[in-house]
Amino acid sequence: MKIRCFPEPDTLTIALAERDSSSLQAINDNMIVDFDAQGRPVGVTLEHDSEISDSSAIETLLPSLT
Numbered sequence: 001m002k003i004r005c006f007p008e009p010d011t012l013t014i015a016l017a018e019r020d021s022s023s024l025q026a027i028n029d030n031m032i033v034d035f036d037a038q039g040r041p042v043g044v045t046l047e048h049d050s051e052i053s054d055s056s057a058i059e060t061l062l063p064s065l066t
Contacts, residue, residue, distance in 0.1 A: 001066045003058060005049065012049040 002015040019042045021034035031054060034043040046052060 005058075010048055010050050011048040012053070014044045014046075015042070016044070 019036040
């Protein structure tokens with residue numbers, strides 16, 4: 001998974017998988033979900049991120065490996 005912030009044009013992208021996107025669906029004016037040929041989500045784009053997010057920090061919570 002890759003998370004990228006782009007100050008211009010104020011966009012946050014989350015790549016969920018390394019598969020090619022074959023279609024997308026606009027959930028609302030600020031969120032787009034990309035899907036592969038089998039209909040599985042491969043990415044999410046949040047436009048106008050600074051208007052949506054409460055914080056500029058990104059926290060990751062990963063399961064313990066022990």
